[in-house]
Each structure stands twice: as C-alpha cells, then as structure tokens.
Amino acid sequence: MKFDLILRIGTKLILPFVLVFAFYIHFHGDYRPGGGFQGGVIAAGTVFLVAITFGLAAAKRIAPNWLVEFMVPLGVLIFAGAGVAGLLMGKNYLDYSVFSANSATGHELGILIVELGVLITVAGTMTALFYAFVERGR
Amino acid sequence: MVLLTLLAAVAIAIVRQRSLFGVVLLSGIYSFLIASVMIVLDAIDVALTEASVGAGVSVVILLATLHLIKTTEAAHTRASWLPIFVSLGVGGALVWGTLTLPPFGTPDAPIHRHVAPYYIENALRETNVPNIVSAVLADYRGYDTLGETVVIFTAGIGVMMLLRGGKRRRSEDDKAEDAS
Known part of the structure; x- marks a missing residue:
C-alpha cells in the first residue's frame, strides 16, 4: 500500500482526530459511555493504522519498542499506586477520598487516575502484541 | 430480531x-x-x-x-459427531437454564434488588461521576478492575515472551516492508 495516495493522505488526516477521540473517550468517561479501556484500545488503533498504511518502521518512530514495553507495567503501577496512596494517608486500599479534601471530588479524581492507568496498560499491551506478531513474521 | x-x-x-x-x-x-x-x-x-x-x-x-x-x-478428513453432540448438549442446557429466569426487564428481579439501587441512588453523590458504569467499574469495584488490568498486563507479557523468546531480535532499522 506504499503508493496508495488516498489511503496515505486519509490516514494522515484522520490520525490526530482518532488520537484525540481516544483521550476524549477516556476523560469523558465520567459523563458518557467510555473509559480507560476503550480509550486505550482506540489509542493503540492509531498505531495499528500507521503500521498498516506506512509500514512498521513508521509506527516504531511514533511508538518505539522501549516506550511500548515501558507503558505495559506503568499503567498497572499507576493503578496500584493510586491504591497505595490511600493506604499511606491512613485509609483503605483504593479509597480515593484521599485525593481531595472533598470526598466526592477525590473519588472523581481517583477514577480518572486509575482509568488513566488502565488506558496506558491497555494501549501498551495491544501495541506490544501487534508488534510481537508482526515482527515474528519477518 | x-x-x-x-x-x-x-x-x-x-x-x-x-x-x-x-x-x-x-x-x-x-x-x-x-x-x-x-x-x-x-x-x-x-x-x-x-x-x-x-x-x-x-x-x-x-x-x-x-x-x-x-x-x-485444512479440509476435514472425516466428519466427527462428538463435537456437535457436545455443543448441542451445552446449548440445550443453557437454554433450559434460562427458562426459570424472571422475564427480561422485570424491575424486581433479584439482580436489580441487590446492590444496583444503592449505586443508582448514591453514585453521583459519593463520586461526582454521572456515568454510573464508570463509577462502579473504577470505584466501587476497583479491586476487580485492578485485577483485570493485571490480567491484561500478564497476558501481554506472556505473549511477548512466547513470540520473541525463541529467536534473537533483528536490528530495528531493517527496511520495513508493509506490515499488513
């Protein structure tokens, strides 16, 4: 698909919107359907799109191996760390009320933080799986 | 339908x-x-x-x-009847199991009377998050979601080790051909 003009230009045009949509799905998950998992999958989808249209090397320039492999455990650590923050402040594990003076606001913030962790792990894992399969074939 | x-x-x-x-x-x-x-x-x-x-x-x-x-x-060499009996049996058992469920959408079915009313009444007040699904997933059921994230993490690590373990990785700057 190297010389398919429409595909290449079209991909370039919609890529930013897809990525913004992924984060919209995540950050707006409080108000509308969506959340970290779906956002992470869509963010990984942008990398897939680049890899399919422009080849694996172009995708690796956007999301290099070290970054992807770093993201996989980072998300779990963010999620688990958000729980430990509750422990350190003298509350239960994963009690988000410690993030803010107001309990409800703290919960809202905590949900965003753990969903961000989910997003990072899901996006990293999906991309890493894709790379692993594609690299194996070459 | x-x-x-x-x-x-x-x-x-x-x-x-x-x-x-x-x-x-x-x-x-x-x-x-x-x-x-x-x-x-x-x-x-x-x-x-x-x-x-x-x-x-x-x-x-x-x-x-x-x-x-x-x-x-690959084309099957001979038809085998055991799998179709197993799937018909399991499918029949599942259908039989649904027969005694309360009718779909009944408001006083047990599943709607356990914790769901609590979430619906208190989620917005306690978490400031209008989407109750997000509140339940990330907050009330935080442990489950944490476990789910760890499952994804483990699966990813496992597949990476399986697919990459056997052979030495090639240099990154190989001329990349089309991936699809």
Whole structure:
C-alpha cells in the first residue's frame, strides 16, 4: 500500500482526530459511555493504522519498542499506586477520598487516575502484541 | 430480531468458510452485530468495548497472525459427531437454564434488588461521576478492575515472551516492508 495516495493522505488526516477521540473517550468517561479501556484500545488503533498504511518502521518512530514495553507495567503501577496512596494517608486500599479534601471530588479524581492507568496498560499491551506478531513474521 | 437473524447468518457463514481471511473479516462483522445488539439493550459501554476490541483490535491481530500461518483451513478428513453432540448438549442446557429466569426487564428481579439501587441512588453523590458504569467499574469495584488490568498486563507479557523468546531480535532499522 506504499503508493496508495488516498489511503496515505486519509490516514494522515484522520490520525490526530482518532488520537484525540481516544483521550476524549477516556476523560469523558465520567459523563458518557467510555473509559480507560476503550480509550486505550482506540489509542493503540492509531498505531495499528500507521503500521498498516506506512509500514512498521513508521509506527516504531511514533511508538518505539522501549516506550511500548515501558507503558505495559506503568499503567498497572499507576493503578496500584493510586491504591497505595490511600493506604499511606491512613485509609483503605483504593479509597480515593484521599485525593481531595472533598470526598466526592477525590473519588472523581481517583477514577480518572486509575482509568488513566488502565488506558496506558491497555494501549501498551495491544501495541506490544501487534508488534510481537508482526515482527515474528519477518 | 433482525440483528439476531443476521448474527445467526454470519455464524453459519463463519462455519462454512474455508478461507481464514474470510473468517477473520466475518468475525469482525459478527462483533459489530453484537455491538449493535448491546446498543439495542442500552448497554452503550459494552457496545463501545465490543466495537473497539472485537471488531477493531482483534481483527488486526488475527490478520497479523494470518501473516504467520497458512490462510486456508485444512479440509476435514472425516466428519466427527462428538463435537456437535457436545455443543448441542451445552446449548440445550443453557437454554433450559434460562427458562426459570424472571422475564427480561422485570424491575424486581433479584439482580436489580441487590446492590444496583444503592449505586443508582448514591453514585453521583459519593463520586461526582454521572456515568454510573464508570463509577462502579473504577470505584466501587476497583479491586476487580485492578485485577483485570493485571490480567491484561500478564497476558501481554506472556505473549511477548512466547513470540520473541525463541529467536534473537533483528536490528530495528531493517527496511520495513508493509506490515499488513
């Protein structure tokens, strides 16, 4: 698909919107359907799109191996760390009320933080799986 | 009803199809139909997940897998009757199990009287998050979601080790040909 003009230009045009949509799905998950998992999958989808249209090397320039492999455990650590923050402040594990003076606001913030962790792990894992399969074939 | 008929048609097509490429594409269509069914049932969060994971990512990953293996299914040498009896038996047992469920959508079914009213009444006040699904997933059921994230993490690590372990990685700046 190297010389398919429409595909290449079209991909370039919609890529930013897809990525913004992924984060919209995540950050707006409080108000509308969506959340970290779906956002992470869509963010990984942008990398897939680049890899399919422009080849694996172009995708690796956007999301290099070290970054992807770093993201996989980072998300779990963010999620688990958000729980430990509750422990350190003298509350239960994963009690988000410690993030803010107001309990409800703290919960809202905590949900965003753990969903961000989910997003990072899901996006990293999906991309890493894709790379692993594609690299194996070459 | 239309959606369910289409689902059955796609499922039969998947069984009949010998080309694995066609099977992968049909499974993407199947996922989209399931997502549509979820929208009809007002489960938008599930529909979104199914559309993005089932129809999006898994189709791409299955195509990447086809890249590694042969793309036509080997013809069966002889018909075997045991699997169809097993699947008919399990399917029949599941249908039999649904017979004693309360009618679909009954407000006083047990599942709607356990913790769901608490979430519906208190989620907005306690978490400031209007989407109750997000509140339940990330807050009330935080442990479950943490475990789910760890499962994804473990699965990813496992696949990476399996696929990369056997052979030394090539240099990164190989001239990249098309990945699809």
